[in-house]
Amino acid sequence: MNKPIFSDESLKQVVDMDRSHVWHHLVQHKPMQEGAPMVIVEGEGLRVRDTNGKEYIDAVSGGVWTVNVGYGRESIANAVRDQLAQMCYFSNSAGNIPGAKFADRLIEKMPGLSRVYFSTSGSEGNEKGFKLVRQLAAKENGGKKHKIIYRDRDYHGTTITNLSACGQHQRKDQYGPFTPGFVEFPHCLAYHHDRGDDPDFGVIAARELEKVILREGPDSVGAVILEPITAGGGVITPPDGYFDTIQEICTKYGVLIHIDEVVCGMGRTGKWFGYQHYNVKPDIVVMAKGVASGYAAIACTVTTEELFAKFLADSSDTMQYFRDISTFGGCAGGPAAALENVRIIEEENLLDNVVEMGDYLLGLLHELKEKYPMVGDVRGKGLFAGAELVADRKSRTPVDEIVMNRIVADCLEQGVMIGRTNRSFQHYNNTICLSPALICTRDDLDQIVGSIDSALSRIQLQ
Numbered sequence: 001m002n003k004p005i006f007s008d009e010s011l012k013q014v015v016d017m018d019r020s021h022v023w024h025h026l027v028q029h030k031p032m033q034e035g036a037p038m039v040i041v042e043g044e045g046l047r048v049r050d051t052n053g054k055e056y057i058d059a060v061s062g063g064v065w066t067v068n069v070g071y072g073r074e075s076i077a078n079a080v081r082d083q084l085a086q087m088c089y090f091s092n093s094a095g096n097i098p099g100a101k102f103a104d105r106l107i108e109k110m111p112g113l114s115r116v117y118f119s120t121s122g123s124e125g126n127e128k129g130f131k132l133v134r135q136l137a138a139k140e141n142g143g144k145k146h147k148i149i150y151r152d153r154d155y156h157g158t159t160i161t162n163l164s165a166c167g168q169h170q171r172k173d174q175y176g177p178f179t180p181g182f183v184e185f186p187h188c189l190a191y192h193h194d195r196g197d198d199p200d201f202g203v204i205a206a207r208e209l210e211k212v213i214l215r216e217g218p219d220s221v222g223a224v225i226l227e228p229i230t231a232g233g234g235v236i237t238p239p240d241g242y243f244d245t246i247q248e249i250c251t252k253y254g255v256l257i258h259i260d261e262v263v264c265g266m267g268r269t270g271k272w273f274g275y276q277h278y279n280v281k282p283d284i285v286v287m288a289k290g291v292a293s294g295y296a297a298i299a300c301t302v303t304t305e306e307l308f309a310k311f312l313a314d315s316s317d318t319m320q321y322f323r324d325i326s327t328f329g330g331c332a333g334g335p336a337a338a339l340e341n342v343r344i345i346e347e348e349n350l351l352d353n354v355v356e357m358g359d360y361l362l363g364l365l366h367e368l369k370e371k372y373p374m375v376g377d378v379r380g381k382g383l384f385a386g387a388e389l390v391a392d393r394k395s396r397t398p399v400d401e402i403v404m405n406r407i408v409a410d411c412l413e414q415g416v417m418i419g420r421t422n423r424s425f426q427h428y429n430n431t432i433c434l435s436p437a438l439i440c441t442r443d444d445l446d447q448i449v450g451s452i453d454s455a456l457s458r459i460q461l462q
Protein backbone atom coordinates (compact mmCIF):
# COMPACT_ATOMS: atom_id res chain seq x y z
CA MET A 1 0.00 0.00 0.00
CA ASN A 2 1.21 3.56 -0.70
CA LYS A 3 2.44 5.74 2.12
CA PRO A 4 -0.49 7.66 3.65
CA ILE A 5 -0.97 10.97 1.85
CA PHE A 6 -2.62 12.58 4.85
CA SER A 7 -0.90 13.97 7.93
CA ASP A 8 -1.75 12.52 11.35
CA GLU A 9 -3.27 15.87 12.30
CA SER A 10 -5.59 16.04 9.30
CA LEU A 11 -6.69 12.44 9.89
CA LYS A 12 -7.50 13.28 13.50
CA GLN A 13 -9.68 16.12 12.26
CA VAL A 14 -11.42 13.77 9.85
CA VAL A 15 -12.26 11.40 12.70
CA ASP A 16 -13.67 14.32 14.73
CA MET A 17 -15.74 15.55 11.78
CA ASP A 18 -17.02 12.04 11.19
CA ARG A 19 -17.95 11.59 14.85
CA SER A 20 -19.75 14.95 14.88
CA HIS A 21 -21.67 14.80 11.62
CA VAL A 22 -21.81 11.46 9.84
CA TRP A 23 -24.77 9.20 10.51
CA HIS A 24 -23.41 5.73 9.69
CA HIS A 25 -25.24 2.82 8.11
CA LEU A 26 -26.54 -0.09 10.15
CA VAL A 27 -24.37 0.42 13.25
CA GLN A 28 -25.39 1.63 16.70
CA HIS A 29 -24.05 5.14 17.20
CA LYS A 30 -23.83 5.32 20.95
CA PRO A 31 -20.68 3.16 21.27
CA MET A 32 -19.17 4.99 18.30
CA GLN A 33 -19.64 8.39 19.92
CA GLU A 34 -17.94 7.19 23.05
CA GLY A 35 -14.99 5.65 21.19
CA ALA A 36 -13.52 6.67 17.85
CA PRO A 37 -15.32 5.75 14.61
CA MET A 38 -13.33 3.66 12.19
CA VAL A 39 -12.50 5.68 9.08
CA ILE A 40 -10.92 3.78 6.18
CA VAL A 41 -8.26 5.75 4.37
CA GLU A 42 -6.87 3.54 1.61
CA GLY A 43 -6.93 0.09 0.13
CA GLU A 44 -4.98 -2.22 -2.13
CA GLY A 45 -5.82 -5.76 -3.17
CA LEU A 46 -7.59 -7.33 -0.19
CA ARG A 47 -6.17 -4.92 2.35
CA VAL A 48 -7.35 -1.60 3.77
CA ARG A 49 -5.83 0.80 6.26
CA ASP A 50 -7.58 3.03 8.80
CA THR A 51 -6.71 6.50 10.15
CA ASN A 52 -4.43 4.93 12.80
CA GLY A 53 -2.39 3.27 10.08
CA LYS A 54 -3.63 -0.16 11.14
CA GLU A 55 -3.89 -2.59 8.24
CA TYR A 56 -6.69 -5.13 7.89
CA ILE A 57 -7.36 -7.96 5.49
CA ASP A 58 -10.93 -7.49 4.32
CA ALA A 59 -12.74 -10.84 4.17
CA VAL A 60 -16.05 -9.23 3.18
CA SER A 61 -15.13 -7.12 0.13
CA GLY A 62 -15.93 -3.70 1.54
CA GLY A 63 -18.10 -4.94 4.41
CA VAL A 64 -21.02 -5.94 2.18
CA TRP A 65 -19.66 -8.26 -0.57
CA THR A 66 -18.96 -5.54 -3.12
CA VAL A 67 -15.29 -4.95 -4.03
CA ASN A 68 -15.04 -8.12 -6.14
CA VAL A 69 -11.80 -7.28 -7.96
CA GLY A 70 -10.11 -5.75 -4.91
CA TYR A 71 -8.96 -2.26 -3.97
CA GLY A 72 -6.61 0.10 -5.81
CA ARG A 73 -7.48 -0.83 -9.41
CA GLU A 74 -6.04 2.11 -11.30
CA SER A 75 -7.40 0.86 -14.62
CA ILE A 76 -10.99 1.15 -13.33
CA ALA A 77 -10.29 4.58 -11.86
CA ASN A 78 -8.81 5.65 -15.22
CA ALA A 79 -11.74 4.27 -17.20
CA VAL A 80 -14.13 6.26 -14.99
CA ARG A 81 -11.95 9.38 -15.16
CA ASP A 82 -11.70 9.26 -18.96
CA GLN A 83 -15.42 8.73 -19.32
CA LEU A 84 -16.34 11.55 -16.93
CA ALA A 85 -14.01 13.94 -18.75
CA GLN A 86 -15.59 13.00 -22.08
CA MET A 87 -19.27 12.77 -21.08
CA CYS A 88 -20.25 12.39 -17.44
CA TYR A 89 -23.97 12.27 -17.58
CA PHE A 90 -27.03 12.36 -19.68
CA SER A 91 -30.42 10.98 -18.70
CA ASN A 92 -30.80 7.39 -19.84
CA SER A 93 -33.71 8.44 -22.03
CA ALA A 94 -30.74 8.75 -24.42
CA GLY A 95 -27.91 6.23 -24.67
CA ASN A 96 -24.23 6.58 -23.88
CA ILE A 97 -21.22 4.68 -25.24
CA PRO A 98 -20.17 2.61 -22.17
CA GLY A 99 -23.84 1.85 -21.40
CA ALA A 100 -24.39 0.29 -24.84
CA LYS A 101 -21.08 -1.61 -24.71
CA PHE A 102 -21.62 -2.91 -21.19
CA ALA A 103 -25.20 -4.02 -21.95
CA ASP A 104 -23.85 -5.97 -24.93
CA ARG A 105 -21.08 -7.62 -22.84
CA LEU A 106 -23.54 -8.51 -20.11
CA ILE A 107 -26.10 -10.07 -22.40
CA GLU A 108 -23.35 -12.28 -23.90
CA LYS A 109 -23.05 -13.82 -20.44
CA MET A 110 -26.78 -14.26 -19.82
CA PRO A 111 -28.31 -16.55 -22.47
CA GLY A 112 -32.08 -16.12 -22.65
CA LEU A 113 -32.01 -12.51 -21.47
CA SER A 114 -31.71 -9.46 -23.66
CA ARG A 115 -32.56 -6.06 -22.12
CA VAL A 116 -30.66 -4.05 -19.50
CA TYR A 117 -32.24 -1.25 -17.47
CA PHE A 118 -29.68 0.88 -15.59
CA SER A 119 -30.12 2.30 -12.10
CA THR A 120 -27.94 2.84 -9.04
CA SER A 121 -28.51 0.32 -6.24
CA GLY A 122 -29.73 -3.18 -5.60
CA SER A 123 -32.85 -1.81 -3.91
CA GLU A 124 -33.67 0.35 -6.88
CA GLY A 125 -32.96 -2.45 -9.35
CA ASN A 126 -35.35 -4.79 -7.51
CA GLU A 127 -37.99 -2.09 -7.29
CA LYS A 128 -37.87 -1.83 -11.10
CA GLY A 129 -38.67 -5.54 -11.22
CA PHE A 130 -41.64 -5.05 -8.89
CA LYS A 131 -42.91 -2.15 -11.01
CA LEU A 132 -42.71 -4.26 -14.16
CA VAL A 133 -44.83 -6.96 -12.50
CA ARG A 134 -47.37 -4.44 -11.19
CA GLN A 135 -47.68 -2.66 -14.53
CA LEU A 136 -48.10 -5.95 -16.39
CA ALA A 137 -50.86 -6.89 -13.95
CA ALA A 138 -52.60 -3.57 -14.61
CA LYS A 139 -52.29 -3.50 -18.36
CA GLU A 140 -52.58 -7.20 -19.28
CA ASN A 141 -54.46 -8.89 -16.48
CA GLY A 142 -57.10 -6.42 -15.34
CA GLY A 143 -55.21 -5.89 -12.07
CA LYS A 144 -54.82 -9.61 -11.39
CA LYS A 145 -51.41 -11.28 -11.04
CA HIS A 146 -50.14 -8.33 -9.03
CA LYS A 147 -48.91 -10.28 -5.98
CA ILE A 148 -45.21 -10.93 -5.49
CA ILE A 149 -44.04 -13.85 -3.38
CA TYR A 150 -40.77 -13.65 -1.47
CA ARG A 151 -38.94 -16.14 0.72
CA ASP A 152 -38.32 -16.21 4.44
CA ARG A 153 -34.65 -15.18 5.17
CA ASP A 154 -34.13 -13.39 1.82
CA TYR A 155 -33.36 -9.64 1.60
CA HIS A 156 -33.88 -7.43 -1.42
CA GLY A 157 -33.23 -3.90 -0.29
CA THR A 158 -33.78 -1.08 2.10
CA THR A 159 -36.81 0.87 0.85
CA ILE A 160 -40.25 0.33 2.34
CA THR A 161 -41.37 -1.73 -0.66
CA ASN A 162 -38.21 -3.83 -0.61
CA LEU A 163 -38.80 -4.39 3.11
CA SER A 164 -42.32 -5.49 2.17
CA ALA A 165 -40.55 -8.28 0.25
CA CYS A 166 -38.12 -8.98 3.07
CA GLY A 167 -37.84 -12.34 4.81
CA GLN A 168 -35.53 -10.96 7.50
CA HIS A 169 -37.99 -9.93 10.14
CA GLN A 170 -35.71 -8.01 12.46
CA ARG A 171 -34.68 -5.82 9.54
CA LYS A 172 -38.26 -4.74 8.84
CA ASP A 173 -39.36 -4.40 12.46
CA GLN A 174 -40.66 -0.84 13.25
CA TYR A 175 -40.69 0.25 9.59
CA GLY A 176 -44.25 -0.76 8.69
CA PRO A 177 -46.93 -0.40 7.49
CA PHE A 178 -45.70 -2.02 4.33
CA THR A 179 -46.71 -2.05 0.66
CA PRO A 180 -49.57 -4.51 0.16
CA GLY A 181 -49.44 -7.49 -2.18
CA PHE A 182 -46.25 -9.16 -0.94
CA VAL A 183 -46.54 -12.68 0.49
CA GLU A 184 -43.90 -14.83 2.21
CA PHE A 185 -43.12 -18.53 1.71
CA PRO A 186 -40.77 -20.69 3.86
CA HIS A 187 -36.97 -20.80 3.52
CA CYS A 188 -34.96 -23.77 2.19
CA LEU A 189 -32.33 -24.04 4.93
CA ALA A 190 -32.02 -27.76 5.62
CA TYR A 191 -30.11 -27.18 8.87
CA HIS A 192 -33.19 -25.59 10.46
CA HIS A 193 -35.92 -27.72 8.92
CA ASP A 194 -37.45 -30.81 10.47
CA ARG A 195 -37.26 -32.58 7.08
CA GLY A 196 -33.82 -31.18 6.21
CA ASP A 197 -32.26 -34.69 6.13
CA ASP A 198 -34.79 -36.02 3.60
CA PRO A 199 -33.04 -36.75 0.26
CA ASP A 200 -36.01 -34.97 -1.40
CA PHE A 201 -35.72 -31.89 0.79
CA GLY A 202 -35.09 -29.61 -2.24
CA VAL A 203 -38.41 -30.61 -3.77
CA ILE A 204 -40.18 -30.48 -0.40
CA ALA A 205 -38.94 -26.93 0.27
CA ALA A 206 -39.82 -25.71 -3.23
CA ARG A 207 -43.35 -27.18 -2.98
CA GLU A 208 -43.97 -24.60 -0.24
CA LEU A 209 -44.09 -22.03 -3.02
CA GLU A 210 -46.86 -23.95 -4.74
CA LYS A 211 -48.85 -24.12 -1.52
CA VAL A 212 -48.72 -20.33 -1.20
CA ILE A 213 -49.64 -19.79 -4.87
CA LEU A 214 -52.64 -22.07 -4.45
CA ARG A 215 -53.66 -20.41 -1.17
CA GLU A 216 -53.46 -16.91 -2.67
CA GLY A 217 -55.00 -17.98 -5.99
CA PRO A 218 -52.76 -18.48 -9.06
CA ASP A 219 -54.55 -15.70 -10.94
CA SER A 220 -53.44 -13.21 -8.26
CA VAL A 221 -49.71 -14.13 -8.28
CA GLY A 222 -47.44 -12.37 -10.78
CA ALA A 223 -43.91 -13.19 -9.65
CA VAL A 224 -41.62 -14.78 -7.12
CA ILE A 225 -38.39 -13.08 -6.06
CA LEU A 226 -35.46 -15.23 -4.86
CA GLU A 227 -31.80 -14.86 -4.07
CA PRO A 228 -30.03 -17.78 -5.82
CA ILE A 229 -28.02 -18.25 -2.61
CA THR A 230 -29.40 -16.31 0.33
CA ALA A 231 -26.72 -13.91 1.54
CA GLY A 232 -27.39 -11.89 4.70
CA GLY A 233 -30.01 -14.44 5.76
CA GLY A 234 -27.22 -16.89 6.59
CA VAL A 235 -25.52 -17.97 3.33
CA ILE A 236 -28.11 -20.55 2.35
CA THR A 237 -27.25 -22.65 -0.70
CA PRO A 238 -30.37 -24.22 -2.22
CA PRO A 239 -30.74 -27.99 -1.74
CA ASP A 240 -30.56 -30.31 -4.77
CA GLY A 241 -33.62 -30.15 -7.00
CA TYR A 242 -34.89 -26.91 -5.45
CA PHE A 243 -34.71 -24.64 -8.47
CA ASP A 244 -35.90 -27.37 -10.87
CA THR A 245 -39.11 -27.56 -8.85
CA ILE A 246 -39.39 -23.75 -8.51
CA GLN A 247 -39.13 -23.52 -12.32
CA GLU A 248 -41.73 -26.25 -12.84
CA ILE A 249 -44.18 -24.52 -10.46
CA CYS A 250 -43.69 -21.06 -11.99
CA THR A 251 -44.18 -22.38 -15.52
CA LYS A 252 -47.30 -24.21 -14.43
CA TYR A 253 -48.96 -21.15 -12.84
CA GLY A 254 -47.60 -18.43 -15.15
CA VAL A 255 -45.51 -16.82 -12.39
CA LEU A 256 -42.47 -14.74 -13.42
CA ILE A 257 -39.12 -15.59 -11.81
CA HIS A 258 -37.23 -12.55 -10.51
CA ILE A 259 -33.70 -13.48 -9.39
CA ASP A 260 -31.82 -11.14 -7.06
CA GLU A 261 -28.13 -11.42 -7.98
CA VAL A 262 -27.11 -8.33 -6.03
CA VAL A 263 -24.64 -10.39 -3.96
CA CYS A 264 -24.11 -13.53 -6.08
CA GLY A 265 -23.67 -11.75 -9.41
CA MET A 266 -20.39 -10.98 -11.18
CA GLY A 267 -18.44 -14.07 -10.31
CA ARG A 268 -18.84 -14.33 -6.56
CA THR A 269 -19.94 -17.99 -6.74
CA GLY A 270 -17.61 -19.14 -9.54
CA LYS A 271 -20.00 -18.49 -12.43
CA TRP A 272 -20.96 -15.09 -13.76
CA PHE A 273 -24.31 -15.39 -11.97
CA GLY A 274 -25.46 -17.55 -9.10
CA TYR A 275 -28.62 -18.77 -10.88
CA GLN A 276 -26.41 -20.29 -13.60
CA HIS A 277 -25.50 -23.13 -11.20
CA TYR A 278 -29.14 -24.22 -11.22
CA ASN A 279 -31.77 -25.30 -13.68
CA VAL A 280 -33.83 -22.13 -13.78
CA LYS A 281 -34.75 -19.61 -16.47
CA PRO A 282 -35.29 -16.21 -14.90
CA ASP A 283 -37.53 -13.55 -16.44
CA ILE A 284 -35.92 -10.73 -14.44
CA VAL A 285 -32.37 -10.62 -13.00
CA VAL A 286 -31.14 -7.78 -10.79
CA MET A 287 -27.48 -7.09 -10.01
CA ALA A 288 -25.59 -4.27 -8.26
CA LYS A 289 -22.70 -4.48 -5.71
CA GLY A 290 -20.02 -6.37 -7.71
CA VAL A 291 -21.06 -5.00 -11.13
CA ALA A 292 -18.42 -2.28 -10.84
CA SER A 293 -16.81 -3.62 -7.64
CA GLY A 294 -17.79 -0.43 -5.79
CA TYR A 295 -15.75 1.88 -8.07
CA ALA A 296 -19.02 3.45 -9.23
CA ALA A 297 -22.68 3.06 -8.29
CA ILE A 298 -24.46 0.94 -10.87
CA ALA A 299 -27.31 -1.57 -10.87
CA CYS A 300 -28.92 -3.45 -13.73
CA THR A 301 -32.38 -4.93 -14.06
CA VAL A 302 -32.11 -7.43 -16.91
CA THR A 303 -35.14 -8.99 -18.60
CA THR A 304 -36.06 -11.36 -21.40
CA GLU A 305 -37.00 -9.96 -24.80
CA GLU A 306 -40.46 -11.47 -24.27
CA LEU A 307 -41.05 -9.35 -21.18
CA PHE A 308 -39.60 -6.24 -22.83
CA ALA A 309 -41.89 -6.77 -25.82
CA LYS A 310 -44.96 -6.54 -23.60
CA PHE A 311 -44.06 -2.89 -23.04
CA LEU A 312 -43.69 -2.07 -26.75
CA ALA A 313 -47.06 -0.37 -26.91
CA ASP A 314 -48.34 1.48 -29.96
CA SER A 315 -46.73 4.91 -29.64
CA SER A 316 -50.13 6.62 -29.79
CA ASP A 317 -50.78 5.04 -26.37
CA THR A 318 -48.88 7.23 -23.91
CA MET A 319 -49.48 5.10 -20.80
CA GLN A 320 -48.60 1.49 -21.69
CA TYR A 321 -44.81 1.64 -21.85
CA PHE A 322 -42.51 1.38 -18.79
CA ARG A 323 -42.72 4.92 -17.43
CA ASP A 324 -39.85 4.63 -14.97
CA ILE A 325 -36.75 6.76 -14.53
CA SER A 326 -33.59 6.69 -12.44
CA THR A 327 -31.76 10.02 -12.65
CA PHE A 328 -28.37 8.61 -11.81
CA GLY A 329 -29.02 5.53 -13.94
CA GLY A 330 -27.71 7.90 -16.63
CA CYS A 331 -24.27 8.32 -15.04
CA ALA A 332 -21.83 7.12 -17.67
CA GLY A 333 -19.09 6.39 -15.11
CA GLY A 334 -21.03 3.32 -13.87
CA PRO A 335 -20.97 1.29 -17.08
CA ALA A 336 -17.43 2.53 -17.82
CA ALA A 337 -16.31 1.04 -14.49
CA ALA A 338 -18.37 -2.10 -15.11
CA LEU A 339 -16.79 -2.72 -18.51
CA GLU A 340 -13.29 -2.55 -17.03
CA ASN A 341 -14.40 -4.72 -14.10
CA VAL A 342 -15.55 -7.45 -16.50
CA ARG A 343 -12.33 -7.17 -18.49
CA ILE A 344 -10.32 -7.73 -15.31
CA ILE A 345 -12.41 -10.73 -14.24
CA GLU A 346 -11.84 -12.30 -17.67
CA GLU A 347 -8.20 -11.39 -18.16
CA GLU A 348 -7.18 -12.59 -14.70
CA ASN A 349 -9.30 -15.77 -14.95
CA LEU A 350 -10.98 -14.85 -11.70
CA LEU A 351 -13.91 -17.24 -12.13
CA ASP A 352 -11.41 -20.14 -12.07
CA ASN A 353 -9.74 -18.63 -9.02
CA VAL A 354 -13.11 -18.38 -7.27
CA VAL A 355 -13.82 -22.08 -7.86
CA GLU A 356 -10.36 -23.15 -6.64
CA MET A 357 -10.13 -20.76 -3.69
CA GLY A 358 -13.79 -21.32 -2.83
CA ASP A 359 -13.16 -25.06 -2.42
CA TYR A 360 -10.11 -24.29 -0.31
CA LEU A 361 -12.09 -21.87 1.88
CA LEU A 362 -14.89 -24.38 2.44
CA GLY A 363 -12.27 -27.01 3.31
CA LEU A 364 -10.76 -24.73 5.96
CA LEU A 365 -14.19 -24.02 7.43
CA HIS A 366 -14.97 -27.73 7.57
CA GLU A 367 -11.73 -28.22 9.50
CA LEU A 368 -12.97 -25.63 12.00
CA LYS A 369 -16.21 -27.57 12.27
CA GLU A 370 -14.24 -30.71 13.14
CA LYS A 371 -12.31 -28.80 15.77
CA TYR A 372 -15.01 -26.75 17.49
CA PRO A 373 -18.47 -28.07 18.46
CA MET A 374 -19.61 -24.44 18.29
CA VAL A 375 -19.37 -24.55 14.48
CA GLY A 376 -22.68 -26.24 13.70
CA ASP A 377 -22.96 -25.90 9.93
CA VAL A 378 -20.76 -24.75 7.06
CA ARG A 379 -22.35 -23.55 3.80
CA GLY A 380 -21.37 -21.75 0.64
CA LYS A 381 -20.37 -21.74 -3.00
CA GLY A 382 -17.29 -20.11 -4.47
CA LEU A 383 -15.92 -17.23 -2.43
CA PHE A 384 -19.19 -16.88 -0.60
CA ALA A 385 -19.22 -18.88 2.61
CA GLY A 386 -20.92 -19.04 5.98
CA ALA A 387 -20.33 -20.85 9.28
CA GLU A 388 -23.30 -21.04 11.62
CA LEU A 389 -22.36 -21.03 15.31
CA VAL A 390 -24.43 -22.92 17.85
CA ALA A 391 -24.45 -23.18 21.61
CA ASP A 392 -25.48 -26.82 21.37
CA ARG A 393 -24.94 -29.02 18.30
CA LYS A 394 -27.79 -31.38 19.06
CA SER A 395 -30.54 -28.81 19.47
CA ARG A 396 -28.84 -26.39 17.03
CA THR A 397 -29.54 -23.55 19.45
CA PRO A 398 -27.79 -20.41 18.18
CA VAL A 399 -24.95 -18.90 20.19
CA ASP A 400 -25.73 -15.68 22.00
CA GLU A 401 -25.11 -12.53 19.96
CA ILE A 402 -22.51 -11.49 22.51
CA VAL A 403 -20.40 -14.45 21.37
CA MET A 404 -20.72 -13.32 17.75
CA ASN A 405 -19.70 -9.79 18.73
CA ARG A 406 -16.67 -11.13 20.58
CA ILE A 407 -15.50 -13.22 17.64
CA VAL A 408 -15.86 -10.35 15.15
CA ALA A 409 -14.03 -7.98 17.55
CA ASP A 410 -11.28 -10.53 18.21
CA CYS A 411 -10.66 -10.99 14.46
CA LEU A 412 -10.63 -7.21 13.98
CA GLU A 413 -8.05 -6.92 16.71
CA GLN A 414 -5.99 -9.47 14.75
CA GLY A 415 -6.33 -7.29 11.64
CA VAL A 416 -9.02 -9.37 9.92
CA MET A 417 -12.44 -8.01 8.99
CA ILE A 418 -15.04 -10.77 8.93
CA GLY A 419 -18.80 -10.46 8.47
CA ARG A 420 -21.76 -11.92 10.31
CA THR A 421 -25.51 -11.97 9.90
CA ASN A 422 -26.57 -8.72 11.45
CA ARG A 423 -30.00 -7.52 12.61
CA SER A 424 -31.63 -10.09 10.37
CA PHE A 425 -33.55 -12.33 12.75
CA GLN A 426 -33.99 -12.21 16.46
CA HIS A 427 -31.79 -14.95 18.00
CA TYR A 428 -30.49 -16.08 14.59
CA ASN A 429 -27.77 -13.53 13.88
CA ASN A 430 -25.33 -16.36 14.34
CA THR A 431 -23.64 -16.97 11.00
CA ILE A 432 -20.11 -15.81 10.21
CA CYS A 433 -20.03 -14.58 6.59
CA LEU A 434 -16.94 -14.58 4.39
CA SER A 435 -16.76 -13.08 0.91
CA PRO A 436 -13.19 -12.01 0.16
CA ALA A 437 -12.29 -10.43 -3.17
CA LEU A 438 -12.16 -12.82 -6.12
CA ILE A 439 -8.38 -12.33 -6.34
CA CYS A 440 -7.63 -13.90 -2.96
CA THR A 441 -4.90 -16.50 -2.45
CA ARG A 442 -4.47 -19.51 -0.16
CA ASP A 443 -2.29 -17.40 2.13
CA ASP A 444 -5.06 -14.80 2.43
CA LEU A 445 -7.59 -17.50 3.27
CA ASP A 446 -5.22 -19.10 5.78
CA GLN A 447 -4.89 -15.74 7.51
CA ILE A 448 -8.66 -15.13 7.51
CA VAL A 449 -9.71 -18.55 8.78
CA GLY A 450 -6.68 -18.67 11.11
CA SER A 451 -7.97 -15.56 12.85
CA ILE A 452 -11.39 -17.15 13.33
CA ASP A 453 -9.68 -20.26 14.68
CA SER A 454 -7.76 -18.17 17.26
CA ALA A 455 -10.91 -16.24 18.20
CA LEU A 456 -12.88 -19.47 18.68
CA SER A 457 -10.12 -20.97 20.82
CA ARG A 458 -10.23 -17.95 23.11
CA ILE A 459 -14.03 -18.08 23.36
CA GLN A 460 -13.84 -21.79 24.24
CA LEU A 461 -11.48 -20.98 27.10
CA GLN A 462 -13.81 -18.39 28.63
Ligand SMILES: Cc1ncc(COP(=O)(O)O)c(C=O)c1O
Residues within 6 Å of the ligand: 064, 120, 121, 122, 123, 124, 126, 155, 156, 157, 158, 227, 231, 232, 260, 261, 262, 263, 288, 289
Ligand atom coordinates in the same frame (compact mmCIF):
# COMPACT_ATOMS: atom_id res chain seq x y z
C1 LIG B 1 -29.44 -9.84 -1.85
C2 LIG B 1 -29.52 -8.36 -1.79
N1 LIG B 1 -30.39 -7.71 -2.57
C3 LIG B 1 -30.49 -6.37 -2.57
C4 LIG B 1 -29.71 -5.60 -1.75
C5 LIG B 1 -29.87 -4.11 -1.73
O1 LIG B 1 -28.83 -3.50 -2.41
P1 LIG B 1 -28.48 -1.96 -2.11
O2 LIG B 1 -27.98 -1.86 -0.72
O3 LIG B 1 -27.46 -1.66 -3.18
O4 LIG B 1 -29.73 -1.19 -2.32
C6 LIG B 1 -28.78 -6.22 -0.92
C7 LIG B 1 -27.91 -5.42 -0.02
O5 LIG B 1 -27.22 -5.91 0.84
C8 LIG B 1 -28.69 -7.63 -0.92
O6 LIG B 1 -27.84 -8.28 -0.10
